[in-house]
Amino acid sequence: MTRHKKRLFGRSGLGVIAIGLPAAMFLLLSLGTPDFFSARNIANVNSQITALLIVALGQLIVALIGGIDISVGSVISLTSVVLASLSASVAVPVALILAALVGLGNGLGVAVFGVHPLIMTLASMIFVQGFALLIMSAAGGTVPPLLIALAKTNIAGLPAGFFWCVSALAIVAVLLHKTAFGLRLFAIGANAQSAALSGVGVRAPRLACYMLCSLAGAIAGVYLTGRIASGDPTMGEPFGLNSVTAIALGGVQLSGGVGSVIGVVLGTITLGLISNGMNLVGVSPFFSAALTGLLLLGAVSLQRRKAIGI
């Protein structure tokens, strides 16, 4: 029983830092800032982290197979400009198809041609960002009213972002823990060669992971665009790196095979609390970027890997 527990704990990647850091931040902010517990601020934090959580869940899926996708930020930007420049009836399907295509490109490069995931997604990040700027050079356009309502309407006193978060979490949790696909991802991430020798198909799940990650980016883009009620070709810029930071803080091993949905939630909350805390205390948001960097360094240092290098 203990061994079983230990194994479960090991595969989830949850540890003292992943759990302790958000708890400490929570405690510090609730003691230090009187406004922290106001319903308005909590709703604010929720809205701020919704998009990051959705992207980080996509990043988790890719990280589980030992990959990384830094192009999700550009996918968010692309989604935003597509939604703001096409008619309401076709905008969402087109945005999702484009995102799936970006994911397919990434997946083909990595799984079929053997390009390092960082290089492949870096290339697509630059390409897709250029494409987004080509469609719309500056923020603007009109967003379908339905999307704005979906992102902004409160239901039963709870902000819309809450429901987006819960839906995304439920889908990814079921996908990872209740399906054969999810099990395969853990197997591939732990040891791709062993998985392949055991009869687990490696190529198709890898392709699917990159497509799912890009789709997560598109869904985050739909939410953000609805919330801001305008298209922005550089909206997603910080999300590529922030999503990696969030999952690293949540104990997800970037070398693959270890990670959990709960860890991603905790990592995302940590990042959200940092920027919210900085706001409440009145510190320059640029220092919060520096603090995020420091936390990222700390989080990855605690995940001592076998190999040195990329």
Place this chain on the structure above:
Amino acid sequence: MTDSIINEPALRSRWPRVLGARLANLPISYLGTVALLLGAGLARPNLLQPFLLLLILRQAAPLGIAVIGQSLCIRMLSLDLSFGGIALVVSYILTSGLLRLPESELIALCLLFGVVVGAVNAFFITRLRASSVIVTLAMVLILGGIVTALSQYRAPGSAPPMLRYIGQARIGIFPVSVMVWIAALVPMAWFLRRSVFGRFVDAIGANPRAAWASGIPYIRTIYVGHILSSLFAVLSAFLIVGFVGFGSLSTGADLALNSLAAVILGGVTFGSGKGGVIGPAVAAFMLMFSFNLLTSFGLGEPGKEMAQGAIIALAAIAYAARGAAPAA
């Protein structure tokens, strides 16, 4: 004796194939540069004037210098994406007037800063075994965040005269910055080819475990590599600040990504233990030339970004298709 064994006609009939294989193994940057020059010759002959080519060479000098460091890291199976952060801090130290020191001391301080950043990167990568991608990206967040926040209180100003001279002056028609590039490139190429350190780099790149088991000073080599890489980034920032003439919060923003693109185009690949210094240098010129060519076709910034992304992806796929095993 051996002469009689070799079947000469057979050898002769094989040479086109050997030559073809050699050409196919050349870095993409060589063939790409030739193709671009030919394309420009047909479509935009004006771009091939010696004066303009030298101007493009001068534009490529900062990137070329950063590329030396990046290719060194990639040859060791590491990566350095912290160039943007380093360039930003160097620009701020040199131009903000925050530190009222003589020019030479500011330059020395920047070099010292480069050594420290390189050592910190290497410490996290080797001792704590953190991913080099994450470590160096986190470094960009930290350095960029601090400089951007500080700039609210004291904006960057103009560059020191000596660096302006290096960045802008010419001797004859030859830009000084290109001479600095060559002065950094040639000794480094020689050093990596001839020195024991160069052999260590190749051994680690080819097979880190075997290198470790053979008693190669793995950690020390990575330390030296990352410190050199950061120092080249500092040197590159000197040229950018000198060329532009003043500091800015966008100094060196695309240095890391462009250097990565140039290294891939230059034939240095992860984990092969192969790769020279000249291929990536040619790739730096190739990238700058292609940006100028695209501009001459009226392609704006978005088009350039798309072309840049496509170039990196295609080059990486081409190299990977030559025989690397699928990665994660």
